[in-house]
Amino acid sequence: MVVKVYKDAAAIGAAAGMVFASQVITKPDSVLGLATGSTPIPTYKFMIKAYEDGIVDYSKVTTFNLDEYVGLGHEHDQSYYYFMHDNLFNYINVPEESINVLSGTAADPDKECAEYEARIDAAGGIDLQILGIGRNGHIAFNEPADDFADKTHKVALTESTIEANKRFFASADDVPRYAVSMGIGSIMRAKKIILIATGADKADAIYALVKGGVTPQCPASILRMHSDVTIFCDEAAYSKCK
Numbered sequence: 001m002v003v004k005v006y007k008d009a010a011a012i013g014a015a016a017g018m019v020f021a022s023q024v025i026t027k028p029d030s031v032l033g034l035a036t037g038s039t040p041i042p043t044y045k046f047m048i049k050a051y052e053d054g055i056v057d058y059s060k061v062t063t064f065n066l067d068e069y070v071g072l073g074h075e076h077d078q079s080y081y082y083f084m085h086d087n088l089f090n091y092i093n094v095p096e097e098s099i100n101v102l103s104g105t106a107a108d109p110d111k112e113c114a115e116y117e118a119r120i121d122a123a124g125g126i127d128l129q130i131l132g133i134g135r136n137g138h139i140a141f142n143e144p145a146d147d148f149a150d151k152t153h154k155v156a157l158t159e160s161t162i163e164a165n166k167r168f169f170a171s172a173d174d175v176p177r178y179a180v181s182m183g184i185g186s187i188m189r190a191k192k193i194i195l196i197a198t199g200a201d202k203a204d205a206i207y208a209l210v211k212g213g214v215t216p217q218c219p220a221s222i223l224r225m226h227s228d229v230t231i232f233c234d235e236a237a238y239s240k241c242k
């Protein structure tokens with residue numbers, strides 16, 4: 001695991017954005033694993049600029065997003081489908097039919113999850129996956145648990161995650177209680193992974209990831225077992241590792 005410490009979120013966005021740019025330049029039909037949250041926004045801004053400047057062409061790319069809230073449709077402004085279009089897809093040239101986001105309104109979430117997993121396999125697996133990390137060490141919506149979940153599945157959100165995400169909703173009561181999420185195995189099967197973290201409220205999670213043991217109580221810690229992972233942190237997120 002390589003750990004890179006940068007001065008701020010903008011520098012991390014440029015560094016992670018460069019990894020995506022070089023991935024797509026060298027393999028135009030790459031399969032990209034994408035994440036929502038505040039942390040990847042500067043990365044997506046860099047990816048948009050690379051498109052606008054004519055440096056990166058995303059027309060042959062396929063994307064898979066990590067997760068979606070159960071109950072929110074595409075038009076809901078807090079759905080991850082909406083977020084991805086608002087922060088990236090509306091400004092680059094990935095064809096809509098090459099964009100994959102789990103449906104939060106599927107009548108049968110288990111079937112939706114199984115089909116999503118099959119779609120990732122049919123696309124040849126994920127070449128490059130970006131991850132944020134939760135304050136509790138979650139990746140995607142894989143919350144601390146007794147076991148690592150392998151495949152895409154329906155999950156109940158923890159109080160820590162509901163608390164962290166309530167800033168986007170009118171109140172904590174409005175935060176959905178369930179999500180559909182790629183599993184730890186789905187993420188670990190990506191060929192290359194980058195994890196980005198900014199701010200002091202991620203310091204405990206980064207300490208557990210970088211210095212702790214591998215445990216499902218810190219789902220991100222499984223990344224220590226992957227052969228091609230780079231962690232990009234700012235000084236605040238890295239502060240407890242010194």
Ligand code: PGA
Pocket residue numbers: 036037038039040132133134135138139140
């Ligand atoms: P954040 O979310 O980027 O909004 O902090 C990260 C996560 O919960 O995975």
